[in-house]
Every structure is written in structure tokens, then in C-alpha cells.
Amino acid sequence: MTSHDENAEPMISVEGFRAAYEGNVVLENVNFNVGKGEVFVILGGSGCGKSTLLKHMIGLYRPDAGVIRLFGEDLWAATGSDRRRLLRKIGVAYQSGALFGSMDLLSNTRLPLEESTDLPMSAMNLIAAMKLRIVGLSGFEGHYPNEISGGMKKRAALARALALDPGIVFLDEPSAGLDPITSASLDQLILRLAESLSVTFVIVTHELASIFTIASRVIMLDKQRKTIVAEGDPRKLRDESQDEWVRSFFQRKEAEVVE
Amino acid sequence: MPDKSTEKATLRQGELKTDEVLIHLEGAFTTATTGAIWEEAVKLAARTDSMDVVLDLSGVDTMDGAGVGLLAELHRSVEKRGGELRLIGLSKECESLLTVFQFQDVRAPDLTKKKRPLAVEVGVATVDGFRVARATVSFLGELTVGLFRAGLRPRSIRWRDMMVVAEKCGANALPIVSLLGFLIGLIIAYQSADLLLDFGVEVYVADMVGISMLRELGPIMAAIMLAARSGSAFAAEIGTMKVNEEVDALTTMGLDPIQFLAVPRMVAGVLVTPLLTIFCTVAGVLGGAVVAVASLDLSFVFYADRLMNSVSLSDLLSGLFKSVFFGILIAAVGCQMGLRTKGSPSAVGDSATSAVVAGIMLVIVADGVFAVLFSFLGIF
Numbered sequence: 001m002t003s004h005d006e007n008a009e010p011m012i013s014v015e016g017f018r019a020a021y022e023g024n025v026v027l028e029n030v031n032f033n034v035g036k037g038e039v040f041v042i043l044g045g046s047g048c049g050k051s052t053l054l055k056h057m058i059g060l061y062r063p064d065a066g067v068i069r070l071f072g073e074d075l076w077a078a079t080g081s082d083r084r085r086l087l088r089k090i091g092v093a094y095q096s097g098a099l100f101g102s103m104d105l106l107s108n109t110r111l112p113l114e115e116s117t118d119l120p121m122s123a124m125n126l127i128a129a130m131k132l133r134i135v136g137l138s139g140f141e142g143h144y145p146n147e148i149s150g151g152m153k154k155r156a157a158l159a160r161a162l163a164l165d166p167g168i169v170f171l172d173e174p175s176a177g178l179d180p181i182t183s184a185s186l187d188q189l190i191l192r193l194a195e196s197l198s199v200t201f202v203i204v205t206h207e208l209a210s211i212f213t214i215a216s217r218v219i220m221l222d223k224q225r226k227t228i229v230a231e232g233d234p235r236k237l238r239d240e241s242q243d244e245w246v247r248s249f250f251q252r253k254e255a256e257v258v259e
Numbered sequence: 260m261p262d263k264s265t266e267k268a269t270l271r272q273g274e275l276k277t278d279e280v281l282i283h284l285e286g287a288f289t290t291a292t293t294g295a296i297w298e299e300a301v302k303l304a305a306r307t308d309s310m311d312v313v314l315d316l317s318g319v320d321t322m323d324g325a326g327v328g329l330l331a332e333l334h335r336s337v338e339k340r341g342g343e344l345r346l347i348g349l350s351k352e353c354e355s356l357l358t359v360f361q362f363q364d365v366r367a368p369d370l371t372k373k374k375r376p377l378a379v380e381v382g383v384a385t386v387d388g389f390r391v392a393r394a395t396v397s398f399l400g401e402l403t404v405g406l407f408r409a410g411l412r413p414r415s416i417r418w419r420d421m422m423v424v425a426e427k428c429g430a431n432a433l434p435i436v437s438l439l440g441f442l443i444g445l446i447i448a449y450q451s452a453d454l455l456l457d458f459g460v461e462v463y464v465a466d467m468v469g470i471s472m473l474r475e476l477g478p479i480m481a482a483i484m485l486a487a488r489s490g491s492a493f494a495a496e497i498g499t500m501k502v503n504e505e506v507d508a509l510t511t512m513g514l515d516p517i518q519f520l521a522v523p524r525m526v527a528g529v530l531v532t533p534l535l536t537i538f539c540t541v542a543g544v545l546g547g548a549v550v551a552v553a554s555l556d557l558s559f560v561f562y563a564d565r566l567m568n569s570v571s572l573s574d575l576l577s578g579l580f581k582s583v584f585f586g587i588l589i590a591a592v593g594c595q596m597g598l599r600t601k602g603s604p605s606a607v608g609d610s611a612t613s614a615v616v617a618g619i620m621l622v623i624v625a626d627g628v629f630a631v632l633f634s635f636l637g638i639f
Contacts, residue, residue: 101606102603106370116290117293117325118294120297123329125370126331126332127328133360133364133365142369146601165324192359196356197352197355
């Protein structure tokens with residue numbers, strides 16, 4: 001497993017982050033760094049702000065306070081073409097896939113290439129097909145999103161997120177709703193990309209099996225405390241955490257405490 | 260962080276032997292840079308005078324999926340003409356990249372669409388046409404049963420939903436329908452004013468506006484507005500529910516989608532269309548009055564008096580009678596198009612469009628039928 005180098009500049013740095021919806025604070029005092037090639041998993045119970053944090057990291061929402069830097073640059077300080085250049089270096093796969101219904105899978109995957117590269121059409125087709133192949137969707141290039149299953153949509157969304165070979169890939173619940181075999185092959189793909197291409201992954205997930213396989217580091221958010229309650233190697237947290245709730249989470253037991 | 264914009268991919272042809280050509284790849288082969296040299300590389304590798312191609316990758320600093328794509332393309336084209344592609348000077352990163360993307364097996368996607376013979380196309384279209392006709396008939400049947408049931412047990416109608424729909428497609432449409440009617444009345448009066456003046460019968464402007472608004476334009480304009488505003492909304496709303504499996508959820512709860520979704524909308528449509536028609540007609544008559552007073556020098560009282568003499572109760576009632584039917588048609592088509600929606604979000608848009616088009620078409624066809632019917636029955 002790739003361990004992140006403390007000296008290298010972090011791919012993502014979050015400092016003093018606070019998120020609020022209409023005055024209600026959802027998360028506050030959130031600080032962490034993610035290094036190159038790390039598989040970083042955000043955990044927590046339902047409604048604790050995992051997706052909120054993710055949406056702030058990819059620039060959909062502006063932080064209430066604090067700074068989020070991607071590749072050392074503040075997304076909200078960058079404007080116009082700088083911001084677009086920065087956004088092109090990240091890939092995002094949404095929970096429901098968010099594929100464009102009017103395009104087949106090949107066109108969906110090819111779209112980022114069409115919009116931001118000068119590759120010839122045949123090259124874009126080849127690269128898009130290649131990305132679909134590594135997520136196991138070879139042969140489905142001509143299918144439309146409403147013709148494939150939910151799990152396939154998720155994988156197609158991952159292929160689209162990888163289209164421009166981004167440095168950071170954000171995945172929202174990538175393996176929810178996938179069968180265990182597909183889910184495991186997705187895990188292997190994530191690990192291979194992280195190791196060979198040094199792609200940094202930020203993943204929101206609940207799949208414990210998957211977390212123990214892929215995560216180089218996790219953070220855990222809590223709804224009551226509205227911040228990070230645990231950070232580190234998932235195995236260590238499971239076995240050694242002082243926090244009963246954190247241990248329960250990893251051991252899939254009902255939490256007895258934490259008010 | 261290094262400035263990516265200065266990075267470049269370059270090709271350099273090296274030693275040319277009788278049976279192989281050496282090509283040096285240098286620089287960065289990423290999505291940002293590979294496009295510039297793609298065609299050139301493919302051309303170089305496609306040369307037929309040398310059989311094998313050796314790619315020297317020792318000068319490659321960075322590579323990503325696009326670079327692998329290029330190698331795969333070269334591999335494919337060299338193999339196609341019976342040659343062999345060899346890679347030398349691979350860095351460790353490149354090697355693992357090639358493994359991840361399994362570059363030997365990358366193939367261009369098959370983009371040829373399977374074409375069906377004409378006979379099959381015609382057959383499929385015919386069967387589809389029959390299917391739509393059958394679905395329409397069965398929808399009408401279900402709707403009739405649903406309305407009949409609702410009539411027997413008025414408490415089963417979801418009155419609160421009905422009121423919300425009625426407010427949206429009735430009350431909220433009042434300003435725009437009135438404005439439309441007013442302008443139509445004004446335009447008719449204005450266009451006919453010159454002609455009437457030529458004959459010295461400008462008093463007939465009241466007959467002109469009154470009869471056309473009451474019998475035809477009032478109901479038609481209100482119905483077109485309803486189709487555009489509400490028929491499309493019904494289709495889009497129900498279509499979105501269909502796409503989100505909400506209609507399936509209703510069915511599995513033992514609730515009839517027709518009873519639950521279509522009936523309240525039908526009732527609302529039938530109730531508000533005559534009301535909108537009245538507003539449209541009154542506004543149209545007032546629009547005519549503005550022209551009569553302003554440019555024909557008639558007094559308002561005279562205009563009103565002339566109007567009362569020229570139109571009869573049967574004009575008003577026939578217009579309202581028609582508008583009830585128009586309301587039924589528009590609401591039914593909107594609901595049917597919504598329930599017929601399949602699959603993707605773009606299908607919702609298609610449903611809304613067909614609801615408007617079919618709604619307006621049906622209204623005008625029905626209006627023609629009524630015109631023949633009324634004249635046959637000697638009403639006008």
C-alpha cells in the first residue's frame with residue numbers, strides 16, 4: 001500500500017474547513033491532507049456530512065470558512081480558465097452515475113476528451129473505449145444509460161471520470177449496489193491505478209470489506225461532534241481506537257455510547 | 260508544480276533498416292500533448308516500406324492513458340500490415356501503465372450500427388403504431404372506468420391534489436389567458452376596422468369580435484394556452500415520476516396510477532377550461548371595445564348594446580360546451596403521454612412535447628367536428 005510522503009506537497013489540503021446549510025453548521029474544524037497516490041476514504045454514519053465534504057472538495061459548494069486546496073491551489077481563488085484547468089485535473093464519479101441520458105456510453109466517456117483535448121476523433125474513440133474496457137464495460141460502447149444496470153452505470157461513470165487521466169479521482173459510493181465480484185474487481189482497479197499511475201483517490205463509502213482492501217487512510221466524521229473523530233489506518237482504528245463508536249463502526253456492532 | 264503547458268510530445272525517426280524503423284518518442288505523452296503528434300505517429304508507423312517498428316520510449320518523461328492509446332493504435336496498425344511493434348527503453352511506470360490498460364488488447368470500438376432492412380423497419384414501425392393505438396384505447400378505457408368510479412364515489416377523488424392542479428393550471432393562468440384574449444380581440448377589431456369603414460358599417464365591429472370570440476377564439480385560445488402550460492406540465496410531471504419509478508411504487512402499493520394521477524388532473528382540467536374561456540372571451544370583447552372607442556369613434560355604450568343584440572346565449576353556451584371537451588382532451592393527452600414515458604430524462608422532454616403538439620392538434624380537430632355538428636343540428 002502506498003503510504004503518503006509527509007514531505008511532498010499534498011494533492012489535497014483542507015484547512016479549518018466549515019460547512020453550513022442556511023446557518024446550521026454541518027461540519028467544522030475539519031483539517032486533513034491527502035498525498036499523491038493515496039486511497040483516502042471518508043467514513044461516517046448517514047447524514048454526517050460525507051457527501052457535503054466531497055461536494056465542497058470538488059468545487060460545487062463554497063466553504064463557509066477555511067480553505068480547500070487541490071494540487072496546492074485554492075479552487076475558489078482561481079477564476080475563469082484557471083479554475084477550468086484545475087477542474088480538468090480532477091475526475092468525479094457521482095453516486096447515481098450522472099451519465100448523460102442522450103448519449104451512449106462511448107460518447108459519455110469521450111465527452112471530456114472532446115471538450116478539452118486536440119486529439120483526433122479516432123484517437124478519442126480508442127481512448128474512451130480503453131477506459132470503458134478497464135472498468136469491464138467492453139462491448140457496451142453503443143449502449144445508452146437507460147439500457148444498462150445500476151452497477152454498470154456506476155462503472156461507466158468511473159470510466160468517464162478517468163477519461164482525462166486526472167490526478168485526483170473522487171468517488172461517491174462507488175461500490176454500493178454492486179455485486180461482490182464486480183465490487184472486488186473495482187477495488188483492484190482502484191489499487192492498480194493508485195499504484196501504477198499514482199492517481200489519488202478520495203472515496204466516500206460504507207463497504208467495510210472494500211475499505212480494508214483499498215484504503216491507505218480513512219477519516220471518520222460524526223454527526224453529533226460535527227468533525228473528524230478518527231483518522232488513520234482502518235485496521236488500526238478497528239482494533240486500537242479509544243473511541244467506542246469508532247470501534248463499533250468497524251466491527252459492525254451497535255454503538256452503545258456517544259451522546 | 261511544473262508548468263504543464265510547456266510540456267510537449269515529440270517524435271523523431273531514428274535508424275532506418277531494411278526491415279525495421281526506429282522511432283524515438285520524447286517528452287510527455289498525456290491527454291494534453293498527444294493530440295498534436297497523433298496523426299504524424301500513425302502515418303509514420305503505417306509506412307509500408309519497413310515491416311517492423313521499434314519504439315524507443317527512453318525519452319518519455321510522463322505518460323498517461325492517451326499515450327497508451329497512441330501505442331495501442333500504432334500496435335494495431337503495424338500488426339494489420341503484418342509487421343511487429345517492439346517497445347524498448349520502457350520505464351517502470353510506463354510498463355505498469357501498459358499492464359493496467361492491457362494495451363495489447365485495446366481495440367478501436369466497433370461503431371458500425373446494425374442496419375435493418377427496409378421491410379423490417381416498416382414492419383417494426385407498423386407494429387409500434389398498432390401498439391400505440393392499442394395503448395391509447397386501453398388508456399381511454401381505464402380513464403373512463405376511473406372517472407366513472409370517481410363519479411360514483413366522489414370521496415375517492417384526491418380533492419386536495421385536484422385543487423393544487425386547478426390552482427396551477429387555472430388561477431395562475433388567468434393573467435396570461437386574459438392578456439392573450441384582450442390582444443386577440445384588439446387585433447381582430449383593428450384588422451377589420453378599415454374594411455368596415457369602407458362599407459360604412461363600422462358598427463358591425465361588435466358583431467365581428469363578439470361572435471368570433473364567443474364561438475371560436477375564446478375556447479380555442481384558452482385551450483391552446485392550457486395545452487401549452489398544463490398539458491406539457493402533466494406529461495413532464497408524470498413522466499418524471501415514471502422515470503423515477505414513483506409510478507411503479509404507486510402500483511405496488513395497490514394504488515391505481517390512473518385514479519391517483521390522471522383523475523385529479525382530468526377533473527381540474529374540466530373545471531378550469533370553461534372558466535378560462537369566459538375570461539379569455541370577456542377580455543377579447545373588451546379588446547374590441549378599445550378599438551371601437553379609440554379608432555372607430557363609437558361610444559362604449561353603443562358597442563355594448565350592439566354586442567348584446569348580435570350574440571345569443573347559444574353562442575356562449577356552444578363555446579363553453581366545446582371548452583369542456585377541450586379540457587378533457589388536453590388533460591387526457593397530457594396524462595397519457597406522461598404515463599407512456601420510458602427510460603431516460605430526455606424521454607420526459609419528448610413526452611411534454613408530444614403532449615402539447617397532440618393536445619393542440621386534437622383541440623383543433625375537435626373544433627372542426629363541433630363546427631360541422633352544430634351547423635348540422637341547426638344551432639347556428
